[in-house]
Amino acid sequence: MGVHEASAATPPDAAPGAVPGAPPPPPPDRRRTGWAVAAGALALLLVLAALSLSIGAGEVGPGRVLDYLLNRDGARADSRLALVVGDLRLPRTVTALLVGAALGVAGAQLQSVTRNPLAETGLLGVNAGASLGVVLAVAVLGVQTSYGYLAFAFGGAVLASVLVLLVAGSRGGGSPIRLVLGGSAVAAVFRGLTDVLVVNSPEAYERYRVWVLGSLAGVEGWTTLRQLAPVLALGFLFALLTTRPLTALALGDDLARGLGHRPGATRAAVALGVTLLTASAVALAGPVAFLGLLSGFLARTVAGPRIGQLTLLAALFGAAVLTGSDVLARVVARPFEAPVSVIVALIGAPALIAIVRSRRSAALALTDPAADAPPPARRPEPPAAKPDSALRYGAWSLLVPRRALLASLGLAAVLLAAVVVSAHAGQSELDLGRTFQAVFGYGDRLDVLLVQKFRLGRIVAGLAAGAALGLAGCLTQTLARNRLATPELLGVNDGATAAVLISAGTAGTFGAWWAGPLGALVAVLVVTLASGGLGARGLRVLVVGLAMSALASSVIQVAMARRSLNSAGSLYVWTSGSLNGRDYEIATPVLVGLAVLVPLALVAARRLAVLRFDDSVAASLGVDPGRVRLACLLLSVALAGLAVGVCGPVGFVALAAPVIAGRLAGPARVPVVGSALTGALLVVVADTVGRVLIGGVEIPVGIVTTVLGGPFLLWVLLGRRGRDSVA
Incomplete structure (x- = not known):
């Protein structure tokens, strides 16, 4: 995911006694607004809790629930009423409140410590670690009890976070960017290992695909909540104790040290608190994605930089959203229950888009700072190892970049x-x-x-898909000036995957190849329109892209959960990225697309290289930035969509191929051809490794690239050059 660190703002007029460089405190009206919103959120939370206690199976209405709570006329002696309210609804409601508050606080804390409004709890690898723990318990140890799932989910989540802290602090203290990148890398490796176990164990997949949707339906009685209550309390305590250090950390590491705080210790304490809160939440309700991002985002809109008020509001918003989603999950598909994570995405994604479109988005650092500040000074590039050569024929000449060639x-x-x-x-x-x-x-x-008949068809499909992914990643990374910017950020991969699954219907195994580009185009159109159009808009497009990905992922999860085990198992392999069964016929559309799109990308690359400078410089050189961005975005969407239609969403190729090709071709060129060749090479090699690594078992190519992509992400992006490219 693209990551940008927002620097602390310096006030033009410092108040008497204020710390130099500190952001000005919000005006009294803003403070009063924050407390008023908190009071309103608390009132809404009470209403939602009442609804949660009143709605459900058992035909017990609000009146009888109130009788039980107040023990009027000895209502608690009624065994049926005690079962419905005391053992089912009340523990479920309290769990929803605590899990929602925990995810909200964790999201707000993580966004504050990374100074990144897009950060969410999945960045620390907590969800991926919990998933791996559950799958290990089912596939390897044969665990079948809910308590066993809980223990292994919690253990996996804690293990993932410990590894992230070790990686992030391996060179003298974890900076925000190192924390995020370390979490992304560890999460990728854990997801890949989870997929390796799941694709080879139908029983593990059957249990995993239900658990991964997230649900509160399994909460019965107080035993589980009582076991994790001390862990939740400790996580909330860490959040409370780190409020003041986080406020100082927002001013910058140097000022925080001058005020007597230790930035490294603060980040470690926040990471530990986030781990405890998120691991407990995952153990209780499964991996409810997107809620931490949404709660922190909504709270920041109201509270601004005030960490204490921000944390309180995030807890209230998280509890309200999850409790409301749980109520809707019980009623929208009666007599069945809808997955609560799907409801959270359906509620949260439009809300997040509305916030981004509002005027309050300026307070979240979602506008482009380049409009108001001069561009940063560019470091002088080292001289190319091989000078370019000019080929001349009469009046015609062609400049040949020797190193790139x-x-x-x-x-x-x-x-x-x-x-x-x-x-x-x-x-x-x-x-x-x-x-x-x-x-x-x-x-x-x-x-x-x-x-040629049985082997090369699959290889050609891999070559075509890899080349398309590599080229798409090159365009998006150059367009965003960020090595983490890949088509996944715009919801392209998830949109394409969802479209292919929908086109498959209920009987077929795979959908039509053309559904991939169509779904990718729909996704990027929604993102573009919702974010207000293309152009230099800072993090706005990325936020809407995350919301689109959450919606598309929900569609994918529901589509997988509704299929039979055999059909879902085959599709799960494809959604992990697989070349199994691919041949010339399937590869042909991508080859035709490459024949058309690669020359267009070569033409666009010459103008795209100019956009590495400021827009005003590009305009003075005769380049229209808006048209170039639109053309490159459409090209990358078409390429990524074609690749997904062939082999599913193969991860990390769009990230790694342009980085490797750029290192080989030199910094002065947009490595269009090199990225395509590198992407094709990565996919072919990964597919070969997946076929021969374990005798008699084929590991899908997307799983191989995911497992190997995590260490690659650390190696390339945590070095000095990598940090400069994503800062």
Whole structure:
């Protein structure tokens, strides 16, 4: 996910006695507004809690619930009433309140410590660790009790957060960007390991696909809540104790140290508190995604930079949203229950988009600061290792970037070798020499049939999808000037995946290939329109992209949960990114698309390189920034959508390919061709590794790239050059 650190604002007129560099306190009207909103949220919360106690199975209305609570006429002696209210509804309501408050506080704390309004609890790898713990318990140890799920979910969540803290602080203290990137990398590895276990265990997948939707339906009695209440209390205590240090940390590390605080210790304490709160919430209700982001975002709109009021409002908003979603989950699909995480996404995504579109978004650092400040000074680039050469023929001349050309030729040679090795993998009767001949149609007819008919079709599909993903990532990263900016940020991958699943209907296994680009286009159109159009809009497009991804992910989860186990298992492999069953026919649309879109991308790249400078500089050079952004965005959407339609959402290729190609081609070029070749190489190599790593078991290509992508993310982006590119 794209990450930007927002620097603390410096007031033009400091109040007497104020700390230099500190943001001005909000005016009294703003403070009163915050407390008024808190009072209103508390009142709404009480109403929602009453509804939660009054709605559900058992035909027990509000009057009888009130009788039980007040013990009027000995109502608590009624065994049926005690079962419905005392053992089911009351524990469920209290759990919803505490889990919602915990996720809200965790989201607000994480956003504050990373100085990033897009941060959410999944960034610390907590959800991924909990998922891995549950899958290990089911697939490896055969655990079948809810208490066992709880224990392993909590243990996995804590383990993930400890690893993130160790990674983030490995070089003398974890900065906000290191904390976020470390969490993203650890989460990616844990998700990949989870997928490895799930795709090879139908029983584990059956339990996992229900648990991952998130639900409060399994809350019965007070046992589970009583066990985790001390952990929740400790997490809330950490949040309370870190309020003042976080306020100082917002001024910058140097000023925080001058005020007697220790930034590294503060971040570690916040991470520990967030871990305790989120791990408990996941253990109680499953991974309810998006709620931490939404609650912190809404609270920041009202409270601004005041950490104490922000934390309180986030707790109230989180509790209200989850309790209200749980009530709706019981009534929208009676007599069944809808997944609560889907309801949260359906409620939260439009609310988040409305906030982004409002005038309050300026208070959240969602506008582009470049409009009001001069662009930062660019560091001088090191001289290219190989100068460009000019080819002339009469009045025509062509400038050939020698280093980029040599890099592309080298990548093409390595790619050819990878194709031969992939065609050879699994064919013990053929040596590499015979395989190489068979690739080009020479040698024994049986060898040629075996390689070209049954192996190369899959390889060609991987080449086409990888090239499309690499090129799409190159365009979006250059467009956003951010190495973390990939098509996933705009909801492209999730939109394309949801469209393919919807087009599959109920009987078929896979949908039509054209549904991928269509879904990607719909997703990006919604994001563009909801965010107010293209252009330099800071984090606004990214926020709407996250909301779109949450909605599309909900559609994917529901579609998977409603299918039979066999159908859902096959589709789950595809949604992890797989080339199984892919052939020439499926690869043809992507190849045709590449033949059309690569030349267009080469033309756009020349103008896109100019956008590395300020928009005013680009305009003075005759480049229209708006048109270039639109063209590049449409190109990347089409490419990513085609790739998803072929092999599903293969992760990290769009991130890694442009980074590797850029290192090879040099900083002065937009590595369009190199990114396409690198993407194709990564997919082919990952598919080969997935086929030969475990004998008799095939690991989907998307799982291999996810497991290997986490360490790659750390290696590339946590170095000095990587930090400069995402700051």
